[in-house]
Amino acid sequence: MVKKLKYIVQKEGKYYVSQCLNVDVSSFGETVQEAIDNLNEALILYFEDKDARITFTPIQETLIGETRIHV
Numbered sequence: 001m002v003k004k005l006k007y008i009v010q011k012e013g014k015y016y017v018s019q020c021l022n023v024d025v026s027s028f029g030e031t032v033q034e035a036i037d038n039l040n041e042a043l044i045l046y047f048e049d050k051d052a053r054i055t056f057t058p059i060q061e062t063l064i065g066e067t068r069i070h071v
Contacts, residue, residue, distance in 0.1 A: 005043065006059045009035055022057050 006021040009032050018039035019026040027042045029035035046052050 003056065006062045007039055008064065021059055021062065023055050
């Protein structure tokens with residue numbers, strides 16, 4: 001089964017953190033590519049659990065924005 005997954009990568013300290021938007025799975029690496037590769041491995045393990053497939057949220061379009069608020 002092939003699933004189309006959306007993810008983001010952000011820099012946190014000296015690591016890049018990759019986070020899947022379809023399910024609550026994330027990983028990290030010292031480079032962007034390592035963070036993505038590690039996320040792919042984590043997702044494969046995640047979806048080995050048949051119950052995890054129920055939590056999958058399809059995403060048709062992704063937009064990234066930034067805003068500022070005073071708190």
